[in-house]
Amino acid sequence: MDKNQIVQLLEGIGELLALKEGSSVFELRAYENGARALNSLDGDIKQLVKEGKLKGTPGLGPTIIKRIEEAVETDHIAFYDELVANTPAVKLDMLRIPGLGPKRINTIYEQVKVTSLAELEQACKENRVAVLPGFGKKTQDKILQGIAFLSEHADRFLYPVAEEEAARIHEALATLPEIVRHQVAGSLRRRRETVKDIDMVVSVADDAGPEARRKIMEFFTTQPTVKAITGKGETKSSVILGSGIAMDLRVVADRQFPYTLHHFTGSREHHIPLRRRAQSMNMTINDYGLFKINGEQEELVPCQTEADIYAALGMEYVEPELREDMGEIEAAAQHTLPTLVEEKDIRGVLHAHSTWSDGHNSIREMAEACIERGYSYLGLTDHSKAAAYAGGLSEDDLMKQGEEIDRLNEEFAGRFRILKGTECDILRDGTLDFPDHILAKLDFVVASIHSNFQLSPQEQTERMVRAIANPYVSIIGHPTGRILLSREGYQLDMEAVIEAAARHGVCIEINAHPSRLDLDWHLVRKARDKGIKVPIGPDAHSLAGIDVIRYGIGAARKGWLRANDVLNTLETEALLAFFHVQRNRG
DNA sequence: GCCGTTTTCGGCCCGACTGTTTTCAGTCG
Structure with a gap:
């Protein structure tokens, strides 16, 4: 069991304890x-356990360390299993309803004695929830809304969950000598921010017999992460994996591989105009091939x-x-597709937290992690004072932090630069949480909304536009505040926000956290x-948090961004010059 | 369950907001 899985189990224990009556809120915390x-x-967690390195880590006491060791050794935590067994599933379902x-x-x-969300929905409709003590009409309506949201998104998974599940199977399959080519397809390959199921296509030699296919399918359906088999044949098998995500594997002859891969990569929306184009050229395309039509005859176009x-x-x-039908068919026909930004184009990090606010690592540790990853700079953006829950900095703290940054920069001189920044709260009225004379002392400012989500769309838009008009604002952070599969963003007119940002020369970030990916790629x-x-910001709260940049790259590529559309592909001097010009926009 | 320049018990992050109340509980970030 790896570190992430154990982290999930511990978080799970926290949730389950919260739902258990009479348990201590401090224990779950x-x-x-x-x-x-x-x-x-x-x-490596196994190594850490073996060397007894967990002891002394703040937050890990004897009991939790024992549970981590148990997970490493047995792949289970008995305490977790016991809690699951004693917690009605409907309570866990309800926990996902916002509010x-x-x-x-x-x-x-x-x-109310409900045993499913469907029953809860019914109970709300019959007004049996609003009458409970401490409840009311509005709470009941909110629950109904939440159930509707969940049923819309219930069967989807965040990209990293699907990616990790797919990678495990992919690696295993790659070891089979019968397999010639292998590739993930579907929305995962298109790097959608959420994924419904995993599609994978593999090929066998053109002269391979049925036993080769049977062997691959047997191998696939008996992988350790397979929880249930929902279909098993020689060309297609379907399973449910540990996380609950469904996966299809298709096996084809190698000559058919590119056509099948293309077909199952989609999207459906991309294929419709593509088929139209094929038709206009007297061809037809499906998952078996691309064919030239000669009267009654269909002749395969070899690819x-x-x-x-x-x-x-x-x-x-x-x-x-x-491949989302966003104009790519026309652009590809005219040979005007953009050369998309890649991970290696990124030169530095522009949204990260340290122990000064709610980050887990010191500035030095964060900087050294950036150096290790080959970056040239770290734009540090700890929270401002209004973000009290996140340990936001006062003006004094911010200035003291600047002194620490100066000292570190002297040490790193010539090879790395820490930029002084802040993730400054945008207050309810659109003013910023720090006065201008404080912001003027920083290299750059990320401005974000963390409160008053409920403002009307008009008020929220005006608030955001007012912040954009502040000449010290360099970047708008996570502009819509959405949390994927969990809550919609705040209501605002993003077209107007983009318009205002363009007018004032302000950047809008792609927050690369896989639960956010905000700005959405369409926007x-x-x-x-x-x-x-557009900067791609990891919003890192730990060393590992820096690495989510690659998810942001996915969103950037889906949004047609080239390297020079992305702010943090600039080298340090060019970036500082950019901020300077931006600030003097008048 | 964790933690300690109040150290083995008694706290534990906290302010804002919402919807429910008529002074506050629950939720969120």
Whole structure:
């Protein structure tokens, strides 16, 4: 069991304890802290356990260490299993409804006696929830809304969950000598921010017999992460994996591989205009091949790769991320597709926290982690004072932090630079949490909304636009505040926000955290078209948090961004010059 | 369950907001 899985178990214990009546709120907080503490540890967990290195880590006491050791040794935590067995599943389901916490869940469970979300929905519609003590009409409506949101997103998974599950199977399959080519397809390959199921295509030699296919399918359906088999044949098998995500594996002859891969990569929306184009060229395309139509005859157009398929249709190769019917068909036909930004183009980090606010690592540790990863700079952005829950800095603290940064920069001189920044709260009225004369002392400012989510769309838009107009604001952080699969962003007119940002020369970030990916890629494209520079910010709260940049790269590529559309592809001097010009915009 | 320049018991992050109340509990970040 790896570190992430153990972190999830510890977090799970926290949730389960919250739902257990009579349990201590401090005990569950201890598990949440423990999960966070473990998550921020670097290195192989098995090694750490073996060397007894967990002891002394703040947040990890004797009991939690024992549970971590148990997980490493047995792949289970008995305490967790026991809690799961004693917790009604509907309580866990209810926990995912925004606005419902442990207390209200227990009240509903005790007094309305629901056993499923469907029953809860029914109870709300019959007004049986609003009458409970401490509840009311608005709470009941909010619960109904939450249930509707969940049923819309229930069967989707965050990209990293799907990616990790797919990678495990992919690695295992790659060891089979019968397999010639293997590739993840579907929305995962297109790097959608959430994924419903995993599609994988593998090929066997053109002359391979059925036993080769049977062997692959047997191997696939008996992988340790397979929880259930929902279908098993020689060309297609379907399973449910440990996280609950469904996965399909297709096995084809190698000559058919590019066509099948292309078909199952999608998207459906991309294929519709593509088929139209094929038709206009007297061809037809499906998952078996690309065919030239000669009267009654269909003649296969031989293709070794997907690039060959596009070439046969008179097009440039279309990267999977772009296959969303966002104009890529026309652009590929005119050979005007952008050269998309890649992870290696990123030169530094522009949204990160340290122990000065709610980060887990010191500035030095964060800086050294950036150096290790080959970056040239770290734009440090601890929270401002209004973000009290996150240990936001006062003006005094911010200035003291600046002194620490100066000392470190002297030490790193010539090879690395820490930029002085802040993630400054945008207050309710659109003013910033620090006065201008303080902001003027920083290299750059990320401005974000962390409160008053409920303002009307008009008020929220005005608030954001007012912040954008402040000449010290360099970047708007996580502009819509959405949490994928969990809550919608705050209501605002993003078109107007993008318009204002373009007018004032302010950047809008892609917050690369896989639960955010905010700005959404559809809007990234709009921002780019208005000439807005888009930083890809990890919003890192730990060393490992820096690495989520690659998810942001996915969103950037889906939004058609080239390297020079991304702010943090600039080298240090060019970046500082950019901020300088931005600040003197008048 | 964790932690200690109040150290083995008694605290534990906290302010804002919402919807429910009529002074506050629950939730969130």
